Amino acid sequence: MPETTPPETTPAPRKAGTAREATLNYALAGSGTERMPLADSRALALAAYERLPLPNWRRSGFWTTSLEQLDLDALEIRTHSPDAKGQQFLAGTPSAGVLVQRDGSVVYTQLGADLAQRGVILCSLEEAAKDHPQLFDRYYLRRLRLDRHKLEAASAALWSGGAFLYVPPGLQIAEPFQIVYEISEGGTAQYAHTLAIADHGSDLRLREYGLAEQIDGDALHAGQFELYLEDGARCRLAQVVDWGQGGVHDVSTSVVEVARDAYCHWLPALLGGALIHHHDELAVAGAGGDMAFRGIFFAERDEHLDVFAVDLHETGPSGGDVHWRGAATGESHASFEGLIQIHPGAQQTHTYLQIHTMLLSAEAELDAIPSVLVGADDVSASHGGTVGELDEALIFYMQTRGLTRPQAVRVIVEGFFEPLIVQLDDPALEALIREKIGAKLASAAADIERYALAR
Amino acid sequence: MAELEIRNLHVRTEDREILRGVDLTVRTGELHALLGPNGSGKSTLANTIMGHPSYEVTEGQILFDGQELNEMAPHERARLGLFLAFQYPVAVPGVSVASFLRMAINAQREEPIKVKEFGGELDHAVRLLDVDRSFTSRHLNDGFSGGEKKRAEILQMAMLKPQIAVLDETDSGLDIDALRTVAEGVAKLHDEQGIGALIITHYQRILDYVKPQFVHILMDGRIVMRGGPELVARLEREGYDPIREEVGANA
Numbered sequence: 196m197p198e199t200t201p202p203e204t205t206p207a208p209r210k211a212g213t214a215r216e217a218t219l220n221y222a223l224a225g226s227g228t229e230r231m232p233l234a235d236s237r238a239l240a241l242a243a244y245e246r247l248p249l250p251n252w253r254r255s256g257f258w259t260t261s262l263e264q265l266d267l268d269a270l271e272i273r274t275h276s277p278d279a280k281g282q283q284f285l286a287g288t289p290s291a292g293v294l295v296q297r298d299g300s301v302v303y304t305q306l307g308a309d310l311a312q313r314g315v316i317l318c319s320l321e322e323a324a325k326d327h328p329q330l331f332d333r334y335y336l337r338r339l340r341l342d343r344h345k346l347e348a349a350s351a352a353l354w355s356g357g358a359f360l361y362v363p364p365g366l367q368i369a370e371p372f373q374i375v376y377e378i379s380e381g382g383t384a385q386y387a388h389t390l391a392i393a394d395h396g397s398d399l400r401l402r403e404y405g406l407a408e409q410i411d412g413d414a415l416h417a418g419q420f421e422l423y424l425e426d427g428a429r430c431r432l433a434q435v436v437d438w439g440q441g442g443v444h445d446v447s448t449s450v451v452e453v454a455r456d457a458y459c460h461w462l463p464a465l466l467g468g469a470l471i472h473h474h475d476e477l478a479v480a481g482a483g484g485d486m487a488f489r490g491i492f493f494a495e496r497d498e499h500l501d502v503f504a505v506d507l508h509e510t511g512p513s514g515g516d517v518h519w520r521g522a523a524t525g526e527s528h529a530s531f532e533g534l535i536q537i538h539p540g541a542q543q544t545h546t547y548l549q550i551h552t553m554l555l556s557a558e559a560e561l562d563a564i565p566s567v568l569v570g571a572d573d574v575s576a577s578h579g580g581t582v583g584e585l586d587e588a589l590i591f592y593m594q595t596r597g598l599t600r601p602q603a604v605r606v607i608v609e610g611f612f613e614p615l616i617v618q619l620d621d622p623a624l625e626a627l628i629r630e631k632i633g634a635k636l637a638s639a640a641a642d643i644e645r646y647a648l649a650r
Numbered sequence: 651m652a653e654l655e656i657r658n659l660h661v662r663t664e665d666r667e668i669l670r671g672v673d674l675t676v677r678t679g680e681l682h683a684l685l686g687p688n689g690s691g692k693s694t695l696a697n698t699i700m701g702h703p704s705y706e707v708t709e710g711q712i713l714f715d716g717q718e719l720n721e722m723a724p725h726e727r728a729r730l731g732l733f734l735a736f737q738y739p740v741a742v743p744g745v746s747v748a749s750f751l752r753m754a755i756n757a758q759r760e761e762p763i764k765v766k767e768f769g770g771e772l773d774h775a776v777r778l779l780d781v782d783r784s785f786t787s788r789h790l791n792d793g794f795s796g797g798e799k800k801r802a803e804i805l806q807m808a809m810l811k812p813q814i815a816v817l818d819e820t821d822s823g824l825d826i827d828a829l830r831t832v833a834e835g836v837a838k839l840h841d842e843q844g845i846g847a848l849i850i851t852h853y854q855r856i857l858d859y860v861k862p863q864f865v866h867i868l869m870d871g872r873i874v875m876r877g878g879p880e881l882v883a884r885l886e887r888e889g890y891d892p893i894r895e896e897v898g899a900n901a
Contacts, residue, residue: 589740589741589742593742594725594728595725595728596725596753596757596806599757602725606742606745610743611743612744
């Protein structure tokens with residue numbers, strides 16, 4: 196059982212955001228071929244879940260993300276019968292395949308017959324565990340942990356439905372696969388798990404959504420996402436999270452593993468949720484692996500957003516390019532910590548991390564913390580960033596062209612995110628993200644105006 | 651026919667009074683030049699006409715077709731038909747010249763401009779101003795050279811078709827070729843669209859290419875001398891000092 200440690204000897208939960216956490220995660224990542232049966236890993240995770248307290252994450256001494264207010268016992272896993280309604284959320288058509296999970300159930304799956312014939316698998320993770328045991332055993336939890344904190348354990352123990360995608364060697368698919376996690380009402384606990392595999396030399400686009408309308412009361416999305424890119428595979432991955440204005444708490448872990456000569460362009464867009472705590476890790480595990488790790492976040496009202504992004508290089512030569520942009524308005528709190536970590540064997544790694552933030556209200560808080568941990572000597576790793584506010588000279592300039600103040604602000608904020616949006620190279624997805632940013636700006640217009648006038 | 655009328659304008663910023671009673675009237679179809687040494691209040695006048703929030707009007711009026719602008723927001727002044735070409739245009743990151751122009755045009759209309767109509771007008775404007783069409787897909791002023799920024803200002807002016815434009819030291823920092831392009835652009839817009847312009851400048855070079863009918867000299871926050879093109883020639887010969895001495899008693 197190389198990938199899990201019995202609960203008794205599990206080290207105390209570490210502070211999130213430290214190098215130690217990433218190292219620990221790596222040390223516990225599976226490396227052998229002998230896999231633990233699903234039932235056993237669920238049982239282990241359940242034991243960890245019952246033992247662990249609701250987490251508090253502290254960063255840099257002053258930042259805390261706490262779930263102590265969340266009444267887990269009041270939440271339940273809701274099941275639904277199949278229907279196609281979840282598709283309404285999807286941006287653009289056609290898709291290579293679609294899977295929709297509402298609360299605790301996969302309610303819709305669609306995969307083109309030709310793709311199925313060529314060996315593509317898109318099904319619920321529950322089905323994959325039964326019908327594709329070899330693939331499932333080989334990849335499931337290969338790089339994810341069961342028990343770093345209570346909700347990770349809960350997700351590993353209790354996930355239902357789930358998404359499984361397998362793209363066979365050499366297959367190149369232009370249309371996106373789309374996986375939707377929808378929360379339909381308050382009181383829901385959604386334990387989600389996506390496992391995606393791009394086999395040797397394949398090329399795909401994958402979009403994962405976390406969506407909700409304005410729900411009443413609290414809900415939980417504890418998600419785990421793992422994507423494995425085998426040698427020479429390429430993937431453009433986007434995750435769009437917009438839980439609306441209800442009380443969705445989203446505590447999720449995503450990992451992407453990039454093998455030899457593989458490439459991943461990954462963009463999480465975190466655009467709404469009462470509380471979001473994401474641990475996103477892109478690991479270059481094979482020589483010649485390369486990645487572009489992009490991210491967008493926009494917090495408003497009293498939202499709390501906490502992102503820990505890891506750019507991990509386990510072997511070289513490898514390339515990395517991390518670029519996040521975030522804005523905060525209202526009374527929101529947003530924190531981004533980006534870590535470049537280069538292992539001793541990862542010589543000739545070249546990577547860069549930049550984080551740009553824009554503060555749009557006096558009551559909002561926005562922190563950006565880059566850090567670098569380098570264990571090899573023949574590498575380049577650096578970071579940079581900017582902290583910005585609204586540029587009054589720019590607003591005046593646009594006003595003299597006839598734009599109102601809110602219009603000018605919108606142009607500035609949209610322009611701020613635009614360098615990352617255009618890189619998606621996917622017009623329907625770009626339009627969706629622009630639309631969501633526009634909607635957030637519209638709802639925050641009064642806050643932004645008050646801030647601008649107060650300065 | 652539109653008229654921008656400035657009456658006894660007094661303006662201060664923070665702790666200093668910069669304009670101390672300026673009177674000036676610019677009508678559609680007229681070309682005015684406002685010259686003055688550094689610190690005389692030229693840029694203050696330009697920015698105040700457009701309603702920059704850092705400048706406080708303490709006395710006097712700015713009128714457009716008889717309507718007082720003093721309390722009006724900058725975008726409302728723009729929608730009336732006023733335009734300011736900036737001395738230092740700022741970059742608008744992430745927004746192409748073309749999409750910014752479309753936004754600005756739409757801001758001044760009820761119905762959004764049709765794509766085809768916009769394309770036609772843009773083609774016409776780039777030809778008129780001798781600008782490369784690919785220029786319009788670059789992000790506005792982002793990484794532009796000084797000359798490119800000023801061309802982008804004139805291009806916006808051509809597309810927005812103001813009644814009266816204020817050009818704030820549009821000629822500063824330009825090499826002679828860029829200066830000629832910009833100046834000829836202004837002249838063409840005057841000829842074609844009949845706009846009125848207030849060309850504010852520290853140097854006289856731009857006036858080699860645009861011939862103003864009216865010339866005003868601003869010193870220490872007041873217009874101290876008015877005349878025609880002959881005043882430009884005199885300045886070129888003598889500089890500001892003799893004028894300062896001549897009007898010293900009144901200034």
